[in-house]
Amino acid sequence: MPFPSPFSDVEIPDQSLYDYLFGSLSDEDAARVAITDGDRTFTYGELKGAIDAVAGALAAKGIGKGDVVALHAPNVPVWPIIFHGILRAGAVVTTINSLYTPPEIASQLRDSGAQLYVTVSLLLPGALAGCAEVGLGADKVIVLDPTEGHESFLDLLGAGQAPPEVEIDPATDLAVLPYSSGTTGKAKGVMLTHRNLVANIAQFEPMIQLSRDAVVLAVLPFFHIYGMNVILNTTLHLRAKLVTMPKFDLEQFLGLIQDQKIDMLYIAPPMAVALAKHPAVESYDLSSVTRIMSGAAPLDEALGEAVHAKLQCDVLQGYGMTELSPVTHVIPPDRKDLSVGSIGFAIPNVETKVVDPGTGEEIVPVSGERSAPGELWLRGPMVMKGYLGNEQATSETIDADGFLHTGDIVEVGEQGEIFVVDRLKELIKYKGYQVPPAELEAVLLTHPAIADAAVVAHPDEEGGEIPRAFVVLQPGQELSADDVMAYVAEKVAPHKKVRMVDFIDAVPKSASGKILRKDLRGAPTS
Structure with missing residues (x-):
């Protein structure tokens, strides 16, 4: 039998992602700072207005429900405007890794069927080469910063078009199409619906326990599901302040923490290494940081403890996959007794199985004892719709009962916390x-x-x-x-x-x- 999360289920609103994030924006919230990079700043009201304007401009170009638009840009304040403008128009966003080469870009465009491409001038040469390989003309490429021969972000804002009326079925209509290798093989389009993303925000938000006065640093890329839904969308729903960085540079990272009084950091383990060991850390005032969440790869317990000792803040670890929208497990901030080497507990609305990969038998955890190892299987409203155009890979990943087989080998700890100890997958x-x-x-x-x-x-x-x-x-x-x-x-x-x-x-x-x-x-x- 599957075992449930130790936390009560939360209600999953039956809304599109846009309506969930911006539909109830009050006058007070509209005046709050939503996003900044230290130079350019948008309030929540300005953000919503710009999103609506972009949606109108895209609709005037013929972009509508079910169409796919590629977004290929680093973390900048206008990124969420384009992202949510595409969704507001009823279309689907496929996010492209900023580091991709033209052949990799072309492969994703070909597979996703993208009809429009949005990028920045810095990435334009590779973007145009990738687009040319699949026959997507330069007239279908929008460059966010003004660039001769291409429409820009300001052109979209200035088009003066009202956002379209679009009927979204949150349970079935796709919102995003990020690419993931799953447990093995070539990257595949992960079909995530509006409900998947809304559900995961609703599930994760009570676990992270952030206030609307939080200041969150966004250096992990928005094109990755961790940056997109955990950092960007969850922060926007909280009405907190997001500070963006286009790429990780340690000195700039530390400087932003100090100058912007960052109190919430989302990191990956290599950043934890820098925080724990680099001498430059001593030169900055990082006392504003109260909480650090590590994800995207396993965090070693000793490294987590070293960061805690250095910054004197809570260090937590979470777990997820692109196919899970992405979060399923996290150490709650008030559980300081748990090892930072664990991934904590399943978040609300998540059912878990631990299955012996050799026998297929379920491993039933016993309170007060460490379980035998087994593959982690998960079910809940955050599980993807499937892989685009790949029924075989979908059926190999999600079974007939709706459980997604993660490929990660885990043990259940004495208090019900989960430890990732190995993996079946080859990634x-x-x-x-x-x-x-x-x-x-x-x-x-x-x-x-x-x-x-x-x-x-x-x-x-x-x-x-x-x-x-x-x-x-x-x-x-x-x-x-x-x-x-x-x-x-x-x-x-x-x-x-x-x-x-x-x-x-x-x-x-x-x-x-x-x-x-x-x-x-x-x-x-x-």
Whole structure:
């Protein structure tokens, strides 16, 4: 039998994401600062007005219900205006990683069927190259900052079009289409409905226990579901203040915390390493920080404790997946007795199973005892609708009873808290980013001197994990490790780069031809 969250269920409003976030905006809330980067600032009233104007301009271009618009930009104050303007028009946002190369952009555009592209001038060359590869003309590319030959954000605002009347069915209509590798393989479009996103905000908000006076730093990218729904949308629903950073730079990060009096930090483990160990931290006043939430990859208990000791604030860990909108577990701020190495408890409205992957038998936790390990299965209103155009992958991930099989191996602690101890899935987590080994293997095999290849995760203090390649050369061929790394680096986003190379005689495989990655993960380094 599945076991429920220890917290009472919350009501899930039957609303679109726009209505949930902005439909009840009071005059008092409209005057509050919603988002700033230290230079450009929008109040909640200005934010809503700009969102409506963008929706009207997009509708006038023929963008409407069910259409897909690509959004390819770093964290800037206008990002949520474009994002929610697209949703307000009834369309679907597919967010594109700011680091993607033209082939990666083209792949996502082709799969998602995007009809319009929104970016910034800094990313425009790669964006245009990716668009050209799929036949999306330059006239379909909007550049947020004024750029000759393209419409800009100011053009959309100045179009003077009223937002359209759109009927949204929150339970079935898609809101966003981020891309995730799930438990393995090539990145797939994750179909998240308005209800998925609204539900996860409603589930998570009482757990994080933030006030409307909170000041939240948003450096984790909005194109990732963690930045999009946990940081951006939850903060907006709280009517708190969001401070954006376009990319992580430690000195700027520390400076913003000090100058903006940030009290809530959402981070990934590599940022925790910097906070715990970098000498620059001592030069800034970080006393405003009261709470840090780490997610996107496992946080080591000792590292979490080191950050707590350094900043004297609560350090919490959460768990989620893109396919789960994304949060399902978190350490509540008032549970200081829990290990920061755990992911805490299931949030409201989440049902859990822990299943022995070998036998398929459920593992029933017993209070006061540490359970045996098993795969984490989850069910609730935050579970995705499925993978776009991929029924097989959907059915392999979500079973007939509605449980999503995470691929993570967990143990239930003595108080019912969850510890992630291993994983079935093959993904590499580099600085919180997903790196599918199969994608890198496919790139390696395009090199004429490489006969076979396998890629696995290798532990790394700074990145958490790095891609490590095992390469078999063609007879008579010679390559150095640097040659291999440079070849891959030309073809993939920076976070996917191979960072270690070993040359071997043969890749270990099962009788069916599947790469035995477990035989390579513990291989000694040369």
